[in-house]
Amino acid sequence: MQSSSLIREGEVFFRQWLRTPKSMGSVIPSSKYLARALAAEVAWHPGQYIVELGGGTGSITQGLIERGIPKDRLIVVELETHLFEYLRDRFPESRVIQGDATRLGEILARHDIGTVGTVISGLPVVGMPFEFQKAIVDQGMQAMHGKGNDDGFMLQYSYSPIAPLPAERLGLKVTRARYVLRNFPPAAVWKYTRA
Numbered sequence: 001m002q003s004s005s006l007i008r009e010g011e012v013f014f015r016q017w018l019r020t021p022k023s024m025g026s027v028i029p030s031s032k033y034l035a036r037a038l039a040a041e042v043a044w045h046p047g048q049y050i051v052e053l054g055g056g057t058g059s060i061t062q063g064l065i066e067r068g069i070p071k072d073r074l075i076v077v078e079l080e081t082h083l084f085e086y087l088r089d090r091f092p093e094s095r096v097i098q099g100d101a102t103r104l105g106e107i108l109a110r111h112d113i114g115t116v117g118t119v120i121s122g123l124p125v126v127g128m129p130f131e132f133q134k135a136i137v138d139q140g141m142q143a144m145h146g147k148g149n150d151d152g153f154m155l156q157y158s159y160s161p162i163a164p165l166p167a168e169r170l171g172l173k174v175t176r177a178r179y180v181l182r183n184f185p186p187a188a189v190w191k192y193t194r195a
């Protein structure tokens with residue numbers, strides 16, 4: 001990415017943070033190193049889709065494309081209008097959808113999306129109500145297991161050394177797949193699988 005585009009991406013992200021700090025969770029986009037680490041953990045087979053929740057300004061989306069996931073197999077769900085419009089312009093060949101990740105099932109059905117390989121969440125989940133966390137996980141897992149991908153798992157990144165979602169209470173197992181120092185703040189990639 002050109003440095004002027006990077007500056008623009010940072011501006012768009014920061015402006016949205018000023019509007020809705022709680023839904024952003026960070027003041028700057030994820031680094032390319034975090035994007036690469038996440039993309040490396042993704043399981044994808046030809047014909048499947050990858051779902052990204054909370055696309056922001058697209059740093060993780062870009063990492064997925066660089067890893068080789070076909071652009072037209074990427075489903076990016078973003079709640080905030082300004083970010084949705086930015087993402088739609090940045091990734092015209094991908095399916096960028098404005099919507100609430102807690103309603104992922106409806107979104108995928110409406111867009112007739114088939115089998116999903118992995119669901120990645122960049123949503124700020126730490127400190128969120130349990131009902132929100134459960135909706136994200138239930139809908140994300142159902143998007144894979146409900147369509148025949150029984151091994152499907154979710155990836156979530158966070159800035160804390162503690163797993164960001166309460167795995168046991170959610171009926172899941174969690175492992176820390178990666179730790180990325182070259183991000184601000186340093187981030188961990190967590191892998192959630194069925195217990």
Ligand SMILES: C[S@@+](CC[C@H](N)C(=O)[O-])C[C@H]1O[C@@H](n2cnc3c(N)ncnc32)[C@H](O)[C@@H]1O
Pocket residue numbers: 023024025026028029030053054055056057058059060077078079080083099100101102122123124
């Ligand atoms: C921490 S930012 C991550 C952005 C980007 N993935 C990155 O790593 O730079 C969280 C993103 O989740 C979006 N978001 C928050 N709640 C959401 C929801 N319920 N459904 C969809 N997107 C949501 C925010 O608008 C924001 O773009």
